[in-house]
Amino acid sequence: MSFYTINSLTFSYAGTDKLFQNISFDIEANQHIGLVGPNGCGKTTLVKLMLGILRPQGGEIYLEGNNIKDISLSDVGKKVGYVFQNPDKQLFCPTVLEQMRFSFTYGGCGSAEAINDNTDYYLKAFDLMQYKSLSPMKLSRGEKQRLALASVLSRDVRFLILDEPSTGLDILRKKQLENCLMELKQEGKGYMIISHEAKFLDRYVDRLLKLHAEGVEYA
Amino acid sequence: MKIDPRTRIILVFLISSAAVVIKELIPLLFLLLLTLILCRMFSVHLSGSIKRLRKLLYFFIILALIQSIFTPGEETLIAAGGLKILTTEGLEAGISIIIRMSVIILSALIIASAPAMDVVYGLIAMKLPYEIAFMVLLSIKFLPLFREEFADSIIAVQLAGADLVKIPLRQKLSLYTYVLTPSVIKALNRARLISLSMEARGFRIYPDRTSYCKLSMSRMDYVTITAASAAVLLIISYNFSIIG
Numbered sequence: 001m002s003f004y005t006i007n008s009l010t011f012s013y014a015g016t017d018k019l020f021q022n023i024s025f026d027i028e029a030n031q032h033i034g035l036v037g038p039n040g041c042g043k044t045t046l047v048k049l050m051l052g053i054l055r056p057q058g059g060e061i062y063l064e065g066n067n068i069k070d071i072s073l074s075d076v077g078k079k080v081g082y083v084f085q086n087p088d089k090q091l092f093c094p095t096v097l098e099q100m101r102f103s104f105t106y107g108g109c110g111s112a113e114a115i116n117d118n119t120d121y122y123l124k125a126f127d128l129m130q131y132k133s134l135s136p137m138k139l140s141r142g143e144k145q146r147l148a149l150a151s152v153l154s155r156d157v158r159f160l161i162l163d164e165p166s167t168g169l170d171i172l173r174k175k176q177l178e179n180c181l182m183e184l185k186q187e188g189k190g191y192m193i194i195s196h197e198a199k200f201l202d203r204y205v206d207r208l209l210k211l212h213a214e215g216v217e218y219a
Numbered sequence: 220m221k222i223d224p225r226t227r228i229i230l231v232f233l234i235s236s237a238a239v240v241i242k243e244l245i246p247l248l249f250l251l252l253l254t255l256i257l258c259r260m261f262s263v264h265l266s267g268s269i270k271r272l273r274k275l276l277y278f279f280i281i282l283a284l285i286q287s288i289f290t291p292g293e294e295t296l297i298a299a300g301g302l303k304i305l306t307t308e309g310l311e312a313g314i315s316i317i318i319r320m321s322v323i324i325l326s327a328l329i330i331a332s333a334p335a336m337d338v339v340y341g342l343i344a345m346k347l348p349y350e351i352a353f354m355v356l357l358s359i360k361f362l363p364l365f366r367e368e369f370a371d372s373i374i375a376v377q378l379a380g381a382d383l384v385k386i387p388l389r390q391k392l393s394l395y396t397y398v399l400t401p402s403v404i405k406a407l408n409r410a411r412l413i414s415l416s417m418e419a420r421g422f423r424i425y426p427d428r429t430s431y432c433k434l435s436m437s438r439m440d441y442v443t444i445t446a447a448s449a450a451v452l453l454i455i456s457y458n459f460s461i462i463g
Contacts, residue, residue, distance in 0.1 A: 053374055072384070073377035082378050092372045092401045106394065107380025137404060155380070 001065050003029035003159060003190065004050060010058030011042070011049060019045055022059065023216045025209065029158050032185060033192040034201035037211035043194045044085055046211060047161050052076050078107060081157040085164050085194075087144035091136035096128060096147055099136055103155050122150040125176055142168040146176075153180050160184065160191040166200055178204065222261065224341030226440040227329050230257060230447050234326040237451045238319050244311050246458035247318045253450050254325045260443070263325075263332045279317050287313035335359065336432075344434045350423060357410055365406040372398040 004027035012018040019042040027033060035043050048054045050061055052068045061068040063076065084090040093099035100123060104115040123129045126146040131139060136147055145168045152160065166174050181204045184191060192209075195201050201208065208219040234254055241247050258265055290313075292306025330338055335356050342352035376398060377383060383391065414422075 051378065072382060073374065074380055074382040077378035077380045084375070088405060089371045090375045092375055092398050094397065094400070102376075103380045106376075106386060106390065137401060151379070 002026035002062075003031075003064060005062040005065075006050070006059070007062070008059035009046075009049065009056050009061065011045065011054070011056045013045075020211075021215070024059075025216055025218065027159075027192065028190065030188050030190045031192075032190060032204065032206045034205035034208045035192055035194045035211060036196070036201070036208055041211050041213065043211055044163055047082070047163060047192075047194065050161070051080065051082055074107070077103075077157075079158050081152040081155050081160040083148050083152050083160070083162045083165050085167075087141075087148035087168075090148045090151075091144060094135060095133055096123075096136055096139075097132040099147060100132075100151050100154060102151070107155075118154045122154040125180065126150040126173070127176075142170065142173065145169060146173055149177060149180070153184075158189060160189065161194075162191060163194045164196070165193060166195060166197060174200075221437075222443065223434055223436050223440045224333055224337040225344055225434065225436065226443055227261065227333055228338070228341050228345065229444055231326045231330050233448060233451050235323050237455055238322040238326070240455060241319075241458045242315070243458045243461045244315050244318070246454045246461070247315055247322070249454045249457070250451070251318050251322050251325075253447070253454070254322050257329060257447065258325055261329050261332060263328045265325075265328075268328050279320055282320070283313035283317050286316045331359075340430065340432045340434055343428075343430070349428050353417070353422070357413060360413070361406060361410055364409050365402060368405045368409075369398065369402040372402050 006023065006025050006027075008022045008024055009020055010018060010022060011020050035046070037043050045054065049056055050063075050068070052061075052071060052073055055069065063071060063079065068076065091099055093102055097119070098105075100119045101115060104118075120129075123132060126149060128143070128147055128150060131143065131147075136144060139147060145165070149162075149165055152162075165177060169177060178200075181191070185204075193201060193205060210217050210219050234250065234257070237250055238247070241250060255265075287305055287309040290306065290309040292303070292308030294307040295303045295305070296307060296310060297303075297305040333341075338359075339349075339352045339356050342355060343349050347355075373383070376394060381394060383394070386394070
């Protein structure tokens with residue numbers, strides 16, 4: 001059984017032509033996939049469907065064999081970590097530290113010691129320690145992106161979906177992201193990255209999933 | 220047929236004012252019927268709007284219940300001991316408030332279904348200072364912006380593993396407080412960015428603006444306004460004839 005099974009997926013936004021029609025593919029839990037395609041082809045929409053944020057007009061999406069429409073968003077979130085394309089949409093806590101600890105506090109997982117260690121590790125890894133008592137809204141675009149990445153990477157999820165994770169990161173911080181991706185690979189965790197940076201994808205993904213008007217195909 | 224935005228504004232002003240003035244149930248029903256006819260005429264997508272407004276249904280029901288219970292009356296429908304809980308007059312008042320709110324919301328849809336810029340042009344043509352007309356536009360846009368920000372934050376909260384159904388009430392309340400403040404700030408920031416981008420394009424640089432859009436009222440506009448005004452006046456006079 002695949003981690004994700006997408007079966008004859010059809011979707012369109014109200015009043016527009018069909019974005020996808022009958023697309024099907026599988027993703028394994030330990031796969032490292034790059035999702036590519038031209039602007040507006042529906043990459044982020046596909047991810048939102050895979051997370052259960054949007055509902056398809058046709059076809060099914062199965063997560064570990066269960067239809068995504070029967071799983072609550074919080075249960076999807078416990079299995080799949082998602083870094084939003086726009087970090088502003090992801091950050092809602094009053095401080096950086098609370099944002100990092102949110103999943104542990106409200107998701108109810110991990111001991112206090114493990115939470116502290118994990119939080120500190122990722123705050124250091126993304127150079128955010130000095131901002132931990134600041135409001136996420138006071139951070140720059142790049143810092144927000146790092147916080148969004150750190151808060152998702154610190155969680156013990158089986159699979160990650162990263163929507164343009166390197167946007168707004170300088171060379172040093174991109175290197176830090178790359179280190180984290182290497183760690184995820186070593187831990188046997190899978191991920192899917194949406195990106196337009198071919199070199200970045202070449203280094204960190206095993207397969208490319210190409211999305212275009214006619215459908216989807218593995219390259 | 221293209222209807223002038225000023226016609227929409229005048230009609231909404233007429234109907235919403237009438238909804239406040241009319242107190243009796245039957246005239247209010249007539250006003251609701253007139254509003255529905257106008258919505259149909261202006262191609263308002265009623266089923267979609269009603270679906271979106273379904274969330275307000277509980278608010279309407281609570282409002283109607285409070286109104287029913289606290290309106291005094293002679294004919295008792297429900298009583299507990301010697302205490303009158305619901306009277307015929309109270310029930311009428313409750314139903315009236317639901318109809319009145321529906322009329323106001325449906326009439327607002329007549330403006331909301333027009334392109335936002337058309338409404339601005341209409342307000343400017345009605346001699347409203349253009350700065351204020353654009354402020355109206357921004358304030359109309361603020362609520363959907365806030366709703367979008369709030370919905371995004373709720374999705375982010377759930378994807379971070381918080382189960383909004385299962386968590387205890389106290390945690391749920393603190394969580395909503397968490398989400399509400401940044402949502403307001405983000406919506407305000409987006410409104411501020413819109414205003415900055417407008418100013419960057421020369422907004423308010425001169426006291427007057429030249430517009431390519433020249434509005435002109437057609438015979439259809441005048442007929443619609445006259446007919447709707449006559450209908451509203453008839454309904455109002457019927458209301459006062461009932462009151463006696």
